[in-house]
Amino acid sequence: VSSKQAEVQQILNGLDKDSEEYKATIKRQRAEQEQLSKQIDAYIKEHGSSVGDTPDATYENDGNMMWPVKFASYVSCAYGYYSDGSPHHGMDICAVGGNSRGRAFNAAQGGKVIIAVNDGNWNYGFGNYCVIDHGDGKQTLYAHSDNIYVSVGQVVKKGQDIGVIGATGNVTGPHLHFEVRIKNADGSVSRVNPANYVKNTTA
Numbered sequence: 001v002s003s004k005q006a007e008v009q010q011i012l013n014g015l016d017k018d019s020e021e022y023k024a025t026i027k028r029q030r031a032e033q034e035q036l037s038k039q040i041d042a043y044i045k046e047h048g049s050s051v052g053d054t055p056d057a058t059y060e061n062d063g064n065m066m067w068p069v070k071f072a073s074y075v076s077c078a079y080g081y082y083s084d085g086s087p088h089h090g091m092d093i094c095a096v097g098g099n100s101r102g103r104a105f106n107a108a109q110g111g112k113v114i115i116a117v118n119d120g121n122w123n124y125g126f127g128n129y130c131v132i133d134h135g136d137g138k139q140t141l142y143a144h145s146d147n148i149y150v151s152v153g154q155v156v157k158k159g160q161d162i163g164v165i166g167a168t169g170n171v172t173g174p175h176l177h178f179e180v181r182i183k184n185a186d187g188s189v190s191r192v193n194p195a196n197y198v199k200n201t202t203a
Contacts, residue, residue: 029125053136059110069176094174115130116151126143130163131181
C-alpha cells in the first residue's frame with residue numbers, strides 16, 4: 001500500500017467509530033473522492049463520446065453491458081447514499097465467500113480506455129482506476145484495483161480482463177467499485193445507477 005493509504009488507515013484504526021473525529025475524517029475522504037469524480041466528469045465532458053454518437057466499429061459494442069466480474073459475486077454497497085448521507089455513485093462488488101483480492105475484473109462492454117491510473121497511490125480515494133468510453137455517451141469506471149492491465153488509448157473487448165480487484169485508495173476491504181456515467185447530448189455528465197445497465201449473472 002502507499003504511504004498515504006497506510007497513514008489514513010492507521011488514523012481510522014485509532015479512532016472510535018462513533019466519535020466526531022472519526023465522522024469528520026470519513027467526511028473528508030468522501031470529499032476527496034468527490035473532487036476526483038468531478039475531474040473525471042470534466043475529462044469525459046471534454047474527451048468522451050456523447051449520447052447519439054455511433055460507437056467505433058473496433059469496439060464491437062453490442063449495446064448490452066455485462067456484469068464486470070465472472071466469478072460468484074454480490075453487491076456489498078449499492079448505488080445511492082452512505083450512512084453518513086454522502087452519495088455513492090457506483091456499486092461495490094465482492095466475491096461470494098471472500099477472497100476478492102487478486103481476482104480479475106472485465107470490461108462491461110467494448111470500448112477505448114480514456115483514463116488509466118496504475119501507480120498504487122491514494123488518488124483521492126480511488127486508488128488504481130480506469131475509465132472506458134464505449135461510444136454513444138456511455139463510460140464505465142473501475143476503481144480500487146491492485147493492478148490495472150490496460151493503458152490510455154487501448155481498445156478493449158467486452159469481457160476482456162482489464163485489472164484485478166484490490167484495496168488501493170479509500171477502502172475497508174478489497175472490492176471492485178464500478179460506475180456507469182453518461183455524457184448527455186448537451187455535454188453534461190450524469191452518474192447513473194449501474195443496476196440499470198448490468199445484471200448479476202454470477203449469483
